[in-house]
Amino acid sequence: MPLRIVYVSTLEQHVTEAELAALVDKAAAFNTSHGITGILAVEDRRVCQILEGPDAAVDALFASIKRDDRHSGIVELVRHGIDATTFDDWGMVRRGMLDIVVAAYAA
Template identity: 55%
Template sequence: MLIRLTYISTFNANITEADIDELTGKAAEFNKRHGISGILAVEGERVCQILEGPRPEVQTLFESIRRDPRHSGIVELDVSEIDQPHFEAWGMVRRPMVDIVTLAFSL
């Protein structure tokens, strides 16, 4: 069973653009190995992310994100069963916040 999980959070103030770029690169590699795809949007310290993949893998990843000290104020917005991933070709990509909002209305 595949799911799509969407959440928002706030990065701690000491996170730099270089940190975010490194995090995104590592996430892309990890996600590809675990059948997870998604999109990450960061605007200032605010984060919105959509994760897709097998339920156990996505839930395990999300629990890891919840424990990550770089995040605070994590709120799960939605979790839905899906027939196929929308971001299948992407392990993880970073896009502007407006793109993720636009995608959310088209899913």
């Protein structure tokens, strides 16, 4: 059964918009190759992300995210099995905070 994790964190001050854009591109490629889909929102320094996909792959990715020094204060909000992924065509995409809230509650 696929797994969904939703978390929030705070982006460190040293992370630039260009670095964030590069990270999203890199994550999209990595996630696609591992069967993971997701959506990321950043507002000011607050981050919210939804990850979905095979349990082991999502767990491993989230463990890596928790070790990433580009953000802090990581709080896991949701972790549960899902019947199917919501973001089938997105390895990772960046959207507005409102879009991610709608996505989190629509699925």
